[in-house]
Amino acid sequence: MKIALTGATGLVGRFIASEITSAGDCLLPLSRPGYHLGARPDLAGCDALVHCAFAHVPGRYRGGEGDDPEGFVRANLDGSRALFEAARKAAVRRVIFVSSRAVYGGHPPGTELNEALPPRPDTLYGQVKWQAEQALADMASESFRPAVLRATGVYGPGPAHKWQQLFAEFHAGQEIAPRRSTELHGADLARALRLLLASDATGPFNASDILLDRHDLLTRVARLTGTRHKPPAPSDAVVSVMRCDRLHALGWRPSGFSGLAAALPAMVADGPTG
Template sequence: MKIALTGSTGRVGRFIAREIIAAGDTLLPLSRPGYRLGDRPDLTGCDALVHCALAHLPGRYRGGEGEDPEGFRRTNFDGSIALFEAARQAGVARVIFLSSRAVYGDYPPGTALTEHLPPRPDTLYGAVKWQAEQALAALAAPGFCPASIRATGIYGPGSGHKWQTLFEAFSNGAAIAPRRSTELHGHDLARAVRLLLQCQETGAFNASDILLDRHDLLARVARLTGVTHPLPARSAAAISAMTSDRLRALGWRPAGIAGLEATLPKMLAQRADAAGR
């Protein structure tokens, strides 16, 4: 297969790019500076498109619009529509859109978020993702098969990974606020994309794995690094976790806590290497 991938060098896209290459497929990378959302790339000859690109303030997704909400919406929603239409016009058969758990928005904490719940986004980021999901689904036609993955927070090794600032703050003895969150390894997200590329299932698919407390995460970091600074208190906040029933029905099995423990040494080694340069 020849697969076009937007955001191929980004924090999330790089995992999917590696999966595509490892599977022996041909990758058409669409990333800055050669590609920007809103461009209409030449997708002739592509069998599939995976759309991961998002224009946002560095390190921020919710709130990533900063002081320019209209620009954020125009770039990300209108740009996605232009991309989807370019794919359909080029005869691309399969389109996978990277959406977000943010589409579920304001459900009460502790709600089990299934794919059957109607989205209720309460941020511009979540609203734009949900609107793009709907626009893509409306383009479905014989020979054009779309699907969306609603992913939770993605972690894993690589420059600028999501916990880099947190690890540095803990190492420096800064006070860390309690927090719990749902997490998914980037490799497991990439495997979910691979499964969807190999089938014709449509609609939305939740992708989530572990519920992780910062106390437990940083306790593991402390054991691996010898840092003895105080750990944050455990969070008592109720968390709405997504169920991933549709992906699991396709055979998807994320790595769980074992995956976290296997990758943490790699993430910490990267930080040590960067500090030594």
């Protein structure tokens, strides 16, 4: 297969790019500086498009619009629509859009999140993701088969990983606020995407794995690095957990806490100790 991938060098895209190339498929990377949302790439000859690029303030997704919400919508929503239309005109049959659990944001804490729930985004980020999902779904036909991967927070080793700042603050002895969140290894997300590419299934698919407390995460980090600082107290926050039955039905099995244990040594290897 020839697969076009937006955001190929980003936090999520690099895992997907690795999965595509390791499977022996031909990768067409669409990344900065040569590509930006709003451009109309040449997708002729591509069998599939995976769209995971998103323009935002560095390091921020929710709140990623900064002080330019109009520009944020123009780049991400209008840019995504233009990309989907380019794929359809180029007769690309399979399109996978990497969306976010943020589309469920307005549901009360503790709600079991499944794909049948109506999205209730409560941030501009979630609203744009949901609107892009709708735009893609409206284009669906027998010859244009789109699917959406609603991913939770993605972690994994690599440059500028998602916990880099958190680990630095912990090692510096700064106070860390308690927090619990759902997390997913980037390699598991990439494997989910591989299954979707091989499937003709359409619609949204939740992608989530472990419920992780910062207390437990930073306790693991302290053991690996020898830091003398104490992790925050366990969080008592109620968290909405995503059900992933649709992906499980395709044979997807994420790596759980064993995946976290395998990833952490590389993620802390270049950090300070103390």
